Amino acid sequence: MPRPHFDRSALSTRVTDLFRSQVTDGTWPLGSKIPTESELVAWSGAGRNTVREAIGSLVQAGILRREQGRGTFVVSTSDLRSSVSRRVAATSRRDSLELRLALDAAAARIAAVRRTEADTERLAALLHEREHAWAGGDAHERVRADSALHRAVVGATHNLLMQDVYDGLLGVFEEVQLHDVAGETDALAQLHADLVEAIVDGDPDRAAATMSTLLQPMINGAEPATPS
Incomplete structure (x- = not known):
């Protein structure tokens, strides 16, 4: 039997969507600190690299923000908000x-x-x-x-x-x-x-x-x- 193909990009997308849903449904409220990377690995069942990529995607989208020594915080609850916010910030x-x-x-x-x-x-x-x-x-x-x-x-x-x-x-x-x-x-x-x-x-x-x-x-x- 052939070994099933493991699509890492699809897994990363699913984990990103999972984390995004935590923001949009209010589980991670605006301004709150999200769980640590280790906690997210244990909770999601995904590998550390996949969790890191998912968080990075939401940081890039402007939904999360990393703060050195403090953690990662929710700064927007949608891509629309983050894009408007970036425009105003400039x-x-x-x-x-x-x-x-x-x-x-x-x-x-x-x-x-x-x-x-x-x-x-x-x-x-x-x-x-x-x-x-x-x-x-x-x-x-x-x-x-x-x-x-x-x-x-x-x-x-x-x-x-x-x-x-x-x-x-x-x-x-x-x-x-x-x-x-x-x-x-x-x-x-x-x-x-x-x-x-x-x-x-x-x-x-x-x-x-x-x-x-x-x-x-x-x-x-x-x-x-x-x-x-």
């Missing part, structure tokens, strides 16, 4: 902030109309977490807490497409924001409280205006975009 700080303002202001306006009781409770909890993060002084923790609050505003729109696009751009927005969180005090604390209040009160105009007040000064202070 633009100026001002362009990125203007895009964020467009999305955040629209989300705040919609959230003020559609927010549920669960949304309002989540916004209040995340506002408190943001205040706590600023007291700690760690810049990355401040960015994480601020992003969580802004993502919750987008979540309160209950617009899945908007959430998908926003999550795909979040990594770029966070890199830009590191520039703005180094101060001893949080100059934007009251505006964030005002934002949550406007959404909870169901006031779309005030919610959108508050978001603009939050972000427009950063845009004004950024270098003008270079004409293409």
Whole structure:
């Protein structure tokens, strides 16, 4: 009987698809650290080289990112998100902030109309977490807490497409924001409280205006975009 042909490329594709499904179904959430290579070998039953190739494919696609000494993290949940994110990452700080303002202001306006009781409770909890993060002084923790609050505003729109696009751009927005969180005090604390209040009160105009007040000064202070 002839020995069956072992198609390694097909196996690598299957393992890549398996890992991708862990991202798309939320088992490996956006921002999370994936299991170690050894754990993935044991879990998938594939060889170490195949696992390494699968992870490399998702890194190349922009879905995963390796961080030296820390591990591999989920930075996008789809190829579409990663391609948009890479395009935005190549633009100026001002362009990125203007895009964020467009999305955040629209989300705040919609959230003020559609927010549920669960949304309002989540916004209040995340506002408190943001205040706590600023007291700690760690810049990355401040960015994480601020992003969580802004993502919750987008979540309160209950617009899945908007959430998908926003999550795909979040990594770029966070890199830009590191520039703005180094101060001893949080100059934007009251505006964030005002934002949550406007959404909870169901006031779309005030919610959108508050978001603009939050972000427009950063845009004004950024270098003008270079004409293409």
